[in-house]
Amino acid sequence: MVNVLVASKSHTYAGILKDLEAVDPRVIVRDGTGLFVEELRQAGISDRAVALFEATLRRDAALGIDPGTEGRCLDSLLEEAEVIYATLRYPENLMSRAPRLRWLHIGGAGVEFVEPEVLDSGIMVTNSKGALAIPIAEHVMAFIFTLAKDITRLCQARLERCWERFETVELTGRTLGIVGMGAIGSHLARMAKGVGMKVIAARRSANRRERGVGPVDEVYPRGALHDMLAESDFVTLALPLTGETQNLISEPELRAMKPTACIINVSRGPIINESALIRALKEGQIAGAGLDVFDKEPLPTDDELWELPNVVLSPHMAGSTERRDYHVSELFCDNLRRYVAGRPLINVVTRDRGY
Numbered sequence: 001m002v003n004v005l006v007a008s009k010s011h012t013y014a015g016i017l018k019d020l021e022a023v024d025p026r027v028i029v030r031d032g033t034g035l036f037v038e039e040l041r042q043a044g045i046s047d048r049a050v051a052l053f054e055a056t057l058r059r060d061a062a063l064g065i066d067p068g069t070e071g072r073c074l075d076s077l078l079e080e081a082e083v084i085y086a087t088l089r090y091p092e093n094l095m096s097r098a099p100r101l102r103w104l105h106i107g108g109a110g111v112e113f114v115e116p117e118v119l120d121s122g123i124m125v126t127n128s129k130g131a132l133a134i135p136i137a138e139h140v141m142a143f144i145f146t147l148a149k150d151i152t153r154l155c156q157a158r159l160e161r162c163w164e165r166f167e168t169v170e171l172t173g174r175t176l177g178i179v180g181m182g183a184i185g186s187h188l189a190r191m192a193k194g195v196g197m198k199v200i201a202a203r204r205s206a207n208r209r210e211r212g213v214g215p216v217d218e219v220y221p222r223g224a225l226h227d228m229l230a231e232s233d234f235v236t237l238a239l240p241l242t243g244e245t246q247n248l249i250s251e252p253e254l255r256a257m258k259p260t261a262c263i264i265n266v267s268r269g270p271i272i273n274e275s276a277l278i279r280a281l282k283e284g285q286i287a288g289a290g291l292d293v294f295d296k297e298p299l300p301t302d303d304e305l306w307e308l309p310n311v312v313l314s315p316h317m318a319g320s321t322e323r324r325d326y327h328v329s330e331l332f333c334d335n336l337r338r339y340v341a342g343r344p345l346i347n348v349v350t351r352d353r354g355y
Contacts, residue, residue: 002340003100005081006031007090009107010052013325014063019333020085024340030081031067033057035074036091049088083339085332094118103339107328110268111349112241119351126347129240129355130183131331132319136266137187139318140236143290144171144192146312147234147262169233172196177232179225179248180204180239180267181216188236189215202228204239226256234262241268242354249273254280262288266318269294278304281311292318 004020004027006012013019020029037053040046060067069077074091078098084090087107091097094104095117104118106127111119119125146152148169157164176192178185178201189199199216206221213219220228225248229235235257239245249263250273257263263286265272274295280286288310296303297316305311335345349355 002027002082003080004029004083004085005077006033007084007086008036008053008088009033009056010087011056011325012087013329014060014065016329019329020336023333023336026340030069030077032069032074032077034067035069039074052088089113095121105332105335110241111355119349124345125349126335126345127349128328128331129347131327132324133183133187135321135324136184136318137191139292140188140264140266141191143264143312144234147288147290152312174233175200175231177228177235179235179237182238184238188238200228200231226253229253229256232261233258234264236264237267237271239267240355241271246270247273251276254285257286259284260287262286262290264290266292281308292316
């Protein structure tokens with residue numbers, strides 16, 4: 001038997017427990033989210049993650065979903081768990097409390113909150129990288145259209161009942177530069193080609209410039225990042241946050257861009273040096289930005305980014321569609337089938353890469 005503990009969930013597809021049980025008759029599923037929330041409450045923790053967990057518990061109760069943990073404590077569930085599925089956070093001291101644990105799955109792409117000792121242990125850690133690639137790529141395209149057609153200006157003119165015509169940017173023939181060619185970058189490249197854009201990309205694993213790689217017209221090695229930036233009309237960051245990528249885009253990179261270019265970030269806030277970005281936007285070094293992620297989240301109300309007219313903001317919601325939880329559940333169920341069958345898992349996280 002394979003004991004799977006859903007240690008925490010937020011806005012998770014309501015049928016996920018049944019989906020996991022249907023993977024194989026040998027899979028036993030327990031939902032410890034309620035017990036975990038109680039542990040967090042007793043520790044005095046009340047943050048966004050706890051609020052999301054509680055909202056999910058209320059929804060499940062309204063739907064009559066029984067977690068099947070009556071009379072149990074969280075430690076007893078952890079002692080039995082061979083597999084743990086968690087979103088946003090998982091119980092502390094996992095190494096000592098879950099002696100049978102062999103696999104920890106994170107319900108998101110970022111693993112910066114995973115303790116180093118867990119990554120260094122024999123426990124296999126996987127994430128949900130790529131599960132939300134399609135909605136995130138769509139969100140990038142929405143940013144591109146908003147910036148190119150100045151939709152923000154149109155919305156403001158409507159509020160003011162102002163009949164004002166102005167020129168906008170044609171996307172056909174423009175160049176999209178993508179930094180990071182994982183699942184998001186690949187989907188985005190195909191979408192951009194569909195509206196007639198030229199697509200170029202900087203890729204960590206590339207050793208030289210290469211033309212015609214899938215939907216990408218030209219791939220640049222990481223060492224040629226400035227060359228790629230200089231060619232791009234829109235730049236999208238779609239790569240994980242690691243020690244190598246933190247502050248990857250700072251003043252020199254922003255100065256390498258065209259003054260008519262816009263930058264879009266749907267990865268992690270610290271990949272861009274925010275103070276350098278604000279300065280570049282205010283001084284006209286670049287034309288605009290579309291930002292879904294920030295150094296501090298929620299974005300402080302006094303942050304200058306709120307006031308800049310050439311910035312489009314969204315509250316870290318690029319992957320938040322009505323099908324989000326189905327995508328994540330589908331990926332985890334696929335991996336669980338692999339695990340039960342003894343086959344290699346996808347999205348295995350390694351400490352040296354950081355993703």
